[in-house]
């Protein structure tokens with residue numbers, strides 16, 4: 001990484017420089033004032049930068065060099081499935097037949113887009129054991145919200161509108177309770193037992209005729225499969241509730257087990273995790289939502305249907321919750337996921353889960369001698385260590401994460417799930433080799449040793465990055481959220 | 489073994505042995521028998537890379553794409569020119585294969601780009617603070633309504649019926665569940681009906697939402713609406729076309745409290761509707777209620793400038809059910825596209841784009857109305873899009889144009905049944921005089 005400070009693009013601006021090239025106006029020009037009354041016009045121009053094309057390219061290239069991506073190196077960020085993003089998927093998604101298509105073109109001119117979406121819907125339904133899938137939600141959290149709205153609409157349609165409570169485990173991702181609140185539910189928390197799974201007795205005690213459903217990530221955020229899942233499903237169903245599957249961790253089970261067969265009624269998948277679409281520095285993702293047959297009428301409009309050799313958008317769905325996003329979702333992300341599934345097939349997907357779970361268990365086995373492992377049993381695609389041993393020496397999980405930066409790694413997810421102290425959540429994914437894992441293990445062992453022998457080195461980390469630890473308290477107390485200078 | 493899995497069978501065998509296991513099935517013993525897949529998934533056979541490329545080309549080939557067709561369709565998604573630089577920057581793996589910048593020391597590229605993006609959105613909208621992006625314009629508008637209800641502690645939202653119909657549907661979907669009470673305000677001569685607004689607004693109103701230019705392409709008188717909203721203590725939310733902001737009065741100048749919009753026109757391909765990005769900006773008093781990620785400037789121990797995600801106590805990972813929004817992943821790469829686009833176009837270029845849109849759309853409007861076959865529907869000023877009434881059903885008209893490789897305007901009757909045979913035509917800077925003349929010629933028919 002380059003260590004020279006990169007000035008803001010605004011600080012590089014020089015009046016009169018330009019990077020754009022536009023055709024001259026080829027129609028008879030009119031005075032702006034004749035077209036738009038003065039009082040509707042802008043008074044002060046937007047102070048956008050003025051740079052040359054070379055300036056622009058050098059600027060963003062310099063910025064990119066201050067970033068770590070999956071192609072830069074190992075990125076074991078738990079819960080995020082930072083697997084390799086196949087290049088060919090990027091290529092095919094850039095075909096003009098996908099990128100240069102307007103969402104309101106007549107259906108006859110977009111049969112390819114509709115076919116792809118229809119098939120993606122069907123394939124994802126098969127993979128999850130659901131009846132139909134809506135591709136409209138833009139990300140995991142958006143999928144959760146959509147799924148919860150569907151659950152509420154379903155209960156209301158059966159005169160069960162009083163069901164206004166959603167249960168989430170104490171190990172759940174923050175978006176679960178947040179989405180439940182946005183969907184107008186009250187959130188109840190169920191605790192985990194000493195094996196890291198939902199406490200079945202505690203769950204039973206929460207059941208009532210006000211329960212709308214339970215949200216579960218399976219494997220859960222500890223990387224453990226909820227072994228009592230069928231009993232849990234029975235408890236919730238007997239009480240009249242539905243089961244929601246947060247598919248963030250589906251990489252552990254694709255081709256092995258289906259949420260539908262576990263008893264779930266609604267699922268979302270993160271195409272930007274299990275299905276290899278790139279994370280884009282924080283998005284775009286895609287969070288398709290699948291449902292069992294009884295819930296299909298409530299899916300967002302439109303769904304894509306097929307009859308007489310023709311695909312079409314079906315808006316005639318009176319029980320639908322309506323739209324949750326404009327147009328048809330993050331279509332181009334779906335294109336990449338579709339390409340991924342087409343290049344894997346059943347066998348390929350099953351190998352993905354097997355290799356991901358094997359990599360995680362191998363890492364866990366090698367690291368548990370050096371770091372506390374709160375739940376010591378076979379894990380799925382990820383596992384959670386605790387830095388409590390190191391903490392005794394004054395070295396926190398944050399310090400360990402920062403020290404890993406010096407070895408060229410993106411650190412694991414830290415301080416999540418909340419039920420593990422000093423949590424380090426490690427997800428290697430299937431696209432990493434044993435050699436990469438072994439090197440990472442060596443680095444983690446070295447850091448554990450340093451925590452014993454030279455804790456200051458770990459506490460002062462990172463030592464090699466373009467900036468050191470940044471003052472986050474200052475950032476929040478004295479917010480500077482935009483450049484406020486004036487361009488030259 | 490799949491080409492994306494580096495470990496060989498032999499290596500996997502060794503690793504399993506280290507775990508004391510004989511087969512990969514043993515890894516999955518915690519999954520109860522009844523939940524395991526009994527038969528292979530019914531998926532197509534895996535394709536090799538050349539087969540995949542061919543297959544994808546075939547599907548893509550079934551669409552009419554705008555390299556081959558001339559587009560006069562807009563209605564919320566526009567065929568603006570995307571400078572070559574944008575795609576090249578977005579193709580850098582350091583940007584597209586990374587995730588949310590949780591570790592600022594190795595994410596300064598993304599964080600600084602977000603900071604620059606926030607600045608540009610503030611400059612365009614005339615607001616104080618902006619977030620790192622929302623899913624799209626429709627969800628940004630919806631979250632703005634939710635934020636206003638919470639800030640003002642009222643629950644009625646008045647939305648102009650000239651706001652994009654899909655944004656209004658998303659708003660309605662959410663409001664069925666979150667307790668917002670959404671009411672619509674009609675239009676007169678294509679603009680917000682101020683009399684109706686005045687009769688409906690009250691001390692119960694949390695927010696007034698308008699779009700500018702609105703769905704008909706018409707420029708609203710924002711300042712008048714702002715005054716009315718503020719008189720009743722309501723917040724004023726404007727959903728703006730970012731290209732238009734180069735020349736039109738900014739939401740900030742007009743007195744808006746929250747400015748949102750669909751950012752697609754800023755360097756993002758049409759992509760059959762997504763991914764796009766929603767931009768979201770507000771007055772600084774509303775900062776702590778904003779949804780989504782926000783980047784901020786700070787320093788390290790040596791005093792070097794750096795950027796971090798900040799104001800995080802608003803967010804789901806800390807606040808859980810009390811968070812201001814449930815959003816986690818956003819549309820970061822699309823926001824980067826917008827940042828690169830605005831950098832390349834710059835202060836002058838964006839104005840030129842806006843001016844070309846304005847000139848060409850007015851030329852097209854005159855050409856079409858001069859044929860005598862198209863009647864004006866509204867008389868209020870417009871920016872890059874306008875409505876005319878055809879003498880025939882628009883579906884027939886568009887079908888005929890398709891034969892000449894022209895994608896005609898939107899059949900606006902689909903959303904506004906009262907505008908019979910209404911045609912919503914968009915003209916961006918990319919359309920040439922020749923293309924416009926051809927449109928007018930072919931639209932007249934035989």
Ligand SMILES: Cc1ncc(COP(=O)(O)O)c(C=O)c1O
Nearest residue numbers: 079139140141173175248816817
């Ligand atoms: C377990 C879990 N659930 C939900 C989400 C939210 O997904 P997204 O960021 O796509 O909205 C995440 C993402 O990190 C997650 O790890």
